[in-house]
């Protein structure tokens with residue numbers, strides 16, 4: 001396992017100025033310049049350092065439990081008449097793909113000499129993954145979380161606290177992921193020297209989208225090997241992933257970006273319906289702008305005010321997408337679909353009953369689109385099962401009683 | 403016509419008082435009454451905040467004023483409407499301060515053209531970094547004779563400060579401490595930084611902002627620079643004001659007398 005380092009000449013990777021096509025960049029206030037500049041100038045050399053790679057690899061193997069299995073879902077395959085494989089990120093320590101990134105970033109923070117870690121979280125998975133690596137390394141950890149999310153993801157709040165993190169409610173704006181991210185950025189402005197911000201998705205100012213994608217690229221690196229073993233080819237016909245900011249999708253697509261024969265499918269949160277006024281389907285509802293210091297697609301009013309999104313899933317309840325995905329959308333390299341709250345719930349129940357796997361609400365959005373793909377019986381489909389559903393039991397139980 | 407910011411610094415080099423207020427706050431139609439009172443009672447410069455849903459560099463007080471202004475119905479279109487003929491009454495330089503997204507959505511060139519049309523002199527966009535400005539937007543701002551004012555902080559290297567100075571027009575906004583707006587940090591801790599700035603002998607005037615809240619902090623900052631900027635403290639003062647004119651008068655005389 002090693003972290004993808006060579007940018008090469010890919011049309012879909014970040015360029016030397018931090019852009020993907022016309023998206024990306026670092027629209028940061030001057031107060032963040034030293035921190036972001038330090039990251040920009042050092043991340044590639046740190047990531048390519050052999051001792052860094054050894055540490056990263058060892059922790060992913062012995063602590064996270066990688067490689068995560070690529071599981072052939074037999075009954076699901078029968079139902080959808082295709083060969084469906086689940087990439088089991090739900091089996092990682094802490095229950096989601098998020099930990100791949102936090103392991104990478106905590107090792108980076110150590111090498112930058114930082115002592116204090118901050119993070120934002122929506123579903124709480126990234127917050128838990130951050131609190132976990134901070135406990136592991138003995139670092140101070142502060143996690144910002146929207147007050148609405150604190151309510152709907154209570155088990156994860158308890159886990160973060162047990163792991164020694166301070167959870168700070170974000171009470172501004174929509175009180176969800178966008179606002180938690182604002183608060184984390186404000187914290188970073190106020191603590192410019194000793195703090196590293198572990199951003200949890202492939203969004204934010206350059207180099208975060210690229211750095212996070214590289215840490216998550218272990219997902220597609222493993223898929224290639226595992227598929228080769230199981231099917232005789234590294235390439236599936238489809239890779240399917242849900243998109244909040246886009247980190248699990250970035251990881252699942254990474255090594256396939258330049259293999260145009262592999263179809264990449266991204267599933268956004270449709271909420272109560274894309275045109276219901278309660279949605280988080282950014283590519284359908286969004287236009288170009290700046291969110292969290294990145295030029296990308298985002299949901300906004302005609303006046304450039306960022307809109308409050310809606311999704312039943314806290315991890316997808318975000319009005320933007322990472323710049324890499326905005327570029328994949330605009331270039332047509334990836335196909336973007338959306339799943340409503342109800343479709344995702346139905347898919348979560350279906351996977352539970354057919355395969356004995358309770359998925360995270362987020363991952364259920366990806367599963368929900370199997371029914372809409374024009375699948376042939378020979379098609380190999382990999383779904384990134386980004387996380388497990390323990391944190392969503394309250395939501396699932398409420399639905400069950402309806 | 404010479405830019406009003408340059409006119410100001412041509413005649414006044416010390417104790418320049420710049421006051422920030424959020425447009426459309428505390429009530430939608432308070433924008434002009436607040437500006438008029440600011441000029442009347444002695445503000446040298448007015449920094450008018452364009453409210454934004456996600457003001458990353460601001461602390462709670464200015465955030466809340468921004469939220470309130472948006473609830474009041476403020477928008478860029480509305481603001482330009484309010485500013486249509488403000489130059490009949492107001493002569494001091496006026497700077498618009500706001501985040502890049504609304505400007506980008508309005509259209510950078512359309513925005514600059516409109517600013518020039520109504521009589522705006524300068525723009526502060528904290529999340530438009532120097533590199534992006536240089537690569538893409540500088541010609542537009544210059545075409546309309548708008549000064550883009552950059553920030554420097556205690557963590558900004560000398561090399562970068564010099565670069566910012568060479569690219570800046572109007573003045574340089576020296577953030578007193580690395581923080582969001584409205585943080586109470588002790589001015590004394592900042593003396594070394596202010597001293598360092600002064601030694602650099604920059605070509606542009608320097609105004610110090612963030613944490614300036616009263617006569618003492620205004621004077622302390624002005625000792626090292628051409629003047630200072632007050633934001634949060636002023637927003638607090640007018641937040642619940644029953645009489646804008648009276649409140650502004652009291653506030654400014656508390657600083658200048």
Ligand SMILES: Cc1ncc(COP(=O)(O)O)c(C=O)c1O
Pocket residue numbers: 096097122123124125126200201202242243244245246247248249314315316360362363386387388
């Ligand atoms: C299980 C799971 N999947 C997906 C996401 C969405 O994030 P991303 O788009 O970065 O993968 C989250 C975010 O919280 C999550 O917890």
